[in-house]
Amino acid sequence: MAGRIKFTKMHGCGNDYIYVNCMEKMLENPEKVSIYVSDRHFGIGSDGLILICPSERADFRMAMYNADGSEGKMCGNGVRCIAKYVYEYGLTEKDKISIETKGGIKYLDLTVQDGKVVSVKVDMGEPILAPAQIPVLAGTDACIDHPLSVGGKEYAVTCVSMGNPHAVVFVDSTEGLPLEQIGPQFENHEAFPDRINTEFVQVLNRKEVNMRVWERGSGETLACGTGACATVVACVLNGKTDEEITVHLLGGDLQLFYDRENHTVWMTGPAAVVCDGEIDISHIE
Numbered sequence: 001m002a003g004r005i006k007f008t009k010m011h012g013c014g015n016d017y018i019y020v021n022c023m024e025k026m027l028e029n030p031e032k033v034s035i036y037v038s039d040r041h042f043g044i045g046s047d048g049l050i051l052i053c054p055s056e057r058a059d060f061r062m063a064m065y066n067a068d069g070s071e072g073k074m075c076g077n078g079v080r081c082i083a084k085y086v087y088e089y090g091l092t093e094k095d096k097i098s099i100e101t102k103g104g105i106k107y108l109d110l111t112v113q114d115g116k117v118v119s120v121k122v123d124m125g126e127p128i129l130a131p132a133q134i135p136v137l138a139g140t141d142a143c144i145d146h147p148l149s150v151g152g153k154e155y156a157v158t159c160v161s162m163g164n165p166h167a168v169v170f171v172d173s174t175e176g177l178p179l180e181q182i183g184p185q186f187e188n189h190e191a192f193p194d195r196i197n198t199e200f201v202q203v204l205n206r207k208e209v210n211m212r213v214w215e216r217g218s219g220e221t222l223a224c225g226t227g228a229c230a231t232v233v234a235c236v237l238n239g240k241t242d243e244e245i246t247v248h249l250l251g252g253d254l255q256l257f258y259d260r261e262n263h264t265v266w267m268t269g270p271a272a273v274v275c276d277g278e279i280d281i282s283h284i285e
Contacts, residue, residue, distance in 0.1 A: 003280060003281070003282040005278065006020070007277055008021075008089075008273060009277075012076075012080050012251075013223035013249050013251035013253070013269060015224060016222075017046050017077075019051075019052060019081065019082070022052060026053065029284060030065050031071070038066075046067070047066070047215070048064060048066045049065045050064045052082055059098050059099065060097065062082055066216070067217060073102035074103030075226065076122065076124060076162070076227075077224070077225040078225070079101065079106050080271040083097060083271065084120065095111075096110070102163070106125065117271060120270075123266060124162055124229045124265040125163070126264055127229070127233045129143075129160060135193050136191055138159065143157065143158065144234075144238065146158070146159070148167075151185040158238060162226040162229040162265065163226055164226045166199060166227055166230035167197070169201065170240070171200050171201065171202055174200055179200070179214050197214065198214045199211055199212070199213050199228075199230060207245050207246060208248065209247055210248045211228065223251040224249075225267055228254045228256055228267060229267055232265060243259070244257045
């Protein structure tokens with residue numbers, strides 16, 4: 001494997017990834033590279049690895065890998081960071097771009113001030129509610145406010161796919177939740193054949209919620225864009241909020257709008273560059 005690679009560390013609301021420009025040359029063995037660079041003691045430290053690649057169907061293609069090396073389909077915070085990267089690092093001059101992901105093509109509007117991308121609005125597409133497509137073994141036509149026994153406790157879950165599978169659980173408070181204990185129990189539950197991302201949501205009022213998330217393959221993260229999208233869908237389907245809300249995450253806020261008439265979810269939020277650098281990966285086989 002090549003000795004050194006250039007990287008950029010970026011984050012969206014604290015959901016941080018290592019980004020590698022693969023427009024001219026693809027990175028070998030990205031699964032193992034993701035495990036290495038994600039390690040917060042021996043690597044760079046991140047929730048995973050994201051590659052910026054050419055696409056035959058869109059302006060760019062995103063390939064993402066979780067901290068455990070598993071490949072993900074989509075990352076809402078990550079796709080916003082790609083938009084910032086390709087504009088500020090000179091890969092495009094457009095302020096409206098498309099990015100191919102394994103969760104479908106996403107369309108992004110960039111807000112640019114003084115040459116810098118200060119926020120990105122993403123058309124995250126239509127939420128998937130059919131259990132077989134999420135996937136979740138529910139035995140119903142939709143998994144909304146569905147009873148599920150996890151770790152000997154009964155929960156009510158609403159399952160939504162936004163390119164990634166999500167289970168949304170409403171709680172009285174997001175503070176003090178033992179996510180290190182219950183997160184893996186949800187993630188590896190037999191009801192979820194491809195594992196699951198789990199959002200624990202506290203409704204503050206009709207326009208605001210708090211959210212904590214346990215992401216499959218990465219553990220608790222400071223933010224999850226597709227999870228915030230799943231949250232607004234679950235809130236509306238359960239009659240808990242309006243269609244346009246602010247989701248307060250540990251790493252910051254995202255603005256969500258579930259446009260039920262046009263069957264799509266819009267997400268607006270920030271993206272930030274942490275640093276650029278090089279790292280030696282020659283020992284990875």
